[in-house]
Amino acid sequence: MRISARNLTWTAGGTTVVRNVTMAVESGETVGLIGPNGAGKSSLLRCLAGLRTPTAGTVHHDGEDIAAHDPRHVARRLAFVEQTGESDTDPRVADVVALGRTPFRDRWRGLSPADHAVVDAALDHLGLAGLRHRHWSTLSGGERQRTHLARALAQRPTAILLDEPTNHLDIRHQLELLELLSHTSQTVLVALHDLALAARYCDRLLLLHRGELVAHGTPTEVLTPALLRQVYEVDVHIGQDDLGYPVLAYRAPVSQAR
């Protein structure tokens, strides 16, 4: 699915959080959304997922303006993995993953055998089968994050938006998750703080700064010392490891380096 925004602005509490963003993620691409804390990444993702109504501008999924559709229609094609939060209830892992089938179910009916098979496959895919009966409150941060991703996969979406899905994961699980995302045929837009991982696994990067899209292109085009100095206010040396993957060596913040 192609996801696009045109002149998208979102204002909250008197502040313009996302400013006049025009962008597109082509069908099947894996695109990284990067930018400093508070740049507007989560807010942009929510607008693209139909969870926030833009103050101005439009969001299209495969050419359809999502403002013309109800959330259930959007959720049948697009899954959103938010940063993990606390829950008032204490569901079991399998129940959380089964929520992925909600957009396809009759409200008053339980899961069909086909739904159960999809849930089981998602649990297996994320290595969660052994935790399926565990309660949410007993899970580690990384287990919760993988459960959220399994819920998204159980939705069988054509596009997945993810908000910092690796922030609770150890290195192995970070690499596994990004391998999974970069090899899927689905359209993926993922907010990431780790620029080296973003460069390694994403086809293209979108760089947000103070709500504006200040750069987009291949990782090599976007990750330049000059741009990272301007946006992140750090000096960085960008090299390559022996496999050709980018290595970023950060220096002191610009203000302290003088």
Ligand SMILES: Nc1ncnc2c1ncn2[C@@H]1O[C@H](COP(=O)(O)OP(=O)(O)OP(=O)(O)O)[C@@H](O)[C@H]1O
């Ligand atoms: N509902 C809201 N009302 C007022 N301000 C908001 C609201 N939502 C977000 N903001 C502000 O908008 C800015 C961008 O927030 P957002 O969470 O989109 O940034 P982010 O790039 O995802 O940040 P981080 O990397 O820290 O997660 C922040 O300064 C935040 O405080």
